[in-house]
Amino acid sequence: MAQTFKFDLVSPERLLVSQDVESVVIPGTEGELTVMATHAPTMTSIKPGVVAVTADGKTERYVVFGGFADILPEGCTVLAESAVHVNDINREELQRRIQDAREDVEDAKDHETRLRAEEFLHQLTTLEGAILPA
């Protein structure tokens, strides 16, 4: 059995997960990373995506929309802007976010904000593709 570590997933509205887990896959902005026990201390921002939490051989998946991960050798905390279990995801909510992002792209005035909005939109549509068949 793999070594476990403490993992917390919190959104501003509530604490979703707080338990000992074996591994967690986090969608970092610089690429996905898998956190296991005694990971080097890392702080990363996360993009909209799926956090996969493995505990006791079972994997639970949560959809997060941006936030931060604070990784220490003895534990890991994900501060998500908004997080829901994959099974509870509201398709309309996601559609609404995508719509908002599209409007942001159209409203963007300068190049930089436009780039950022486009990237965010891209992340959202990828996310939609990833969870829709599930």
Place this chain on the structure above:
Amino acid sequence: MASLKELRNRIASVKATQKITKAMQMVAAAKLKRAQEAAEAARPYAERMGAVLANIADAVSGNDAPPLMAGTGKDDTHLLVVCTAERGLCGGFNSQIVKKAREHIRTLQRDGKTVKVLCVGKKGFDALRRDYSDLIVDRVDLREVKKIGFDNAHGIARQVIGMFEKGEFDICTLFYSEFHSVMSQVPTAQQIIPAAVPSEEAGEGSEAVYEYEPDAASILADLIPRNIAVQIFRALLENAAGEMGAKMTAMDSATRNAGEMIDKLSITYNRQRQAQITKELIEIISGAEAL
């Protein structure tokens, strides 16, 4: 002296009022429980956010601190975000917050600062409009919102940060009511821009040398706006719980007052009825005697 009929009507109307206040008290009690739960559920996020922020603020040296944290270096223009309830009938809850904000405005104006006010909630807007209508830059209406979500707070935060980036103010203070217990809510002023960074608690994994992805400064630049949203969210939740607590207390005493009033009116009513009966008896008897 009021007639018997008038008294009866009076009693009936006070009874009806009592029923309403009683119902409002019970509704407030139920809502209070939910609001309290929401406030408690939000606590872990705020706490962790504080810890992360303290951690990272150490890593970023003073010079590259983003302006949201370092401030503009001036304190000429102040923005007050006054959070109140959307509804009244909750005792001194709203007026306490407004009073605190008013005092602050007066002190700032005496020192020759420019003051701008952003009202969250109808009641604060109504109260401040009377004296300071020219200072109010905007108001946020949360009347349609049944349950305060992070999105609401985020919207307000975005607006505040937008104003800051345009250089419309230097210092932002948040006014809300801190929920201590059902009986006591303390109006509080909290400065959110420039952000006061919590000092790091000793020995809490603070020696760890972090790797930052991307780099510390850009994470911090992202983290601080979010922290402001969290602070506002917390204020809104505390307010929601406080409002319900105050409403419950106010409605409880209103119900009790109505009960006292009914008792008093009933006594007057009974006395008067008795007096009338006696009077009629005397009339009949003296009429019979005269024959």
